[in-house]
Amino acid sequence: MAFSAPASRRELAEINITPLVDVMLVLLVIFMVTAPLLSRPIDAQLPQPVPDAQRVPPNDLVLKLGLAGDYTLDDRPVSLAELRVRLEDARIADPETVLQVEASAGADYQQLVSALAQAHASGIGHIVMRD
Template sequence: MAFSARVSRDVIAQINVTPLVDVLLVLLIIFMITSPVVMHKTALDLPQPSSTPLTDPPRPIHLAIHQDGQMYWNDTPINLNQLSVQLSIAAAQARQPALQIDAADGVAYDVVARVLAQAKAQGVSHIDMLGE
């Protein structure tokens, strides 16, 4: 069986413009939809510059909790009752310092949970957990 293939050696010199027209129509529709959105003005309430100089934030409090449950407030040993007093003093300041809790790897979760609960109860607003 022989099949005949009609092979034309003529070069087609026409460009298919249908995909080009489709892309242009889609772009036209996109621009028609987005142009009204761009034309709307939005009122912004930007903060005004103040003449008062910015002060440095207070030095953060470093609370280290060792593996055996011993706590250190800025490298000074402290117990749970003293911690409550220190947290209330820190929370009463006009600009509260950040409380940075650095718990050791093997410390019991209960100890850290009690410290967090006391800090929240005393009103400390900024608590950071440090770790490696």
């Protein structure tokens, strides 16, 4: 005895997309409700650029170290003891003073370190080494 299913009762192999559409519509409603809440403007005050006429360039000092260990600050000879006093005066006059240090190729390293120590002790915060 053989059992067979009638030809009219075949199974349909199709995906039911109705629950998928329902879920997508619910998500769409949730996103539509929450999107305006997430796009609030932020109250912030951004810094405004300063016009070039109001900008004052920092005071640049050039310290040169010669081969013989002599120091010149802005093309004027200066001793190591006097260097600190002159740098302190420049820093007090303009806190943004930039010291540009330029040493000769064969200059003594200890002389350069001594000059940098005096610059640091004077409170100069911006020191630039040049060729």
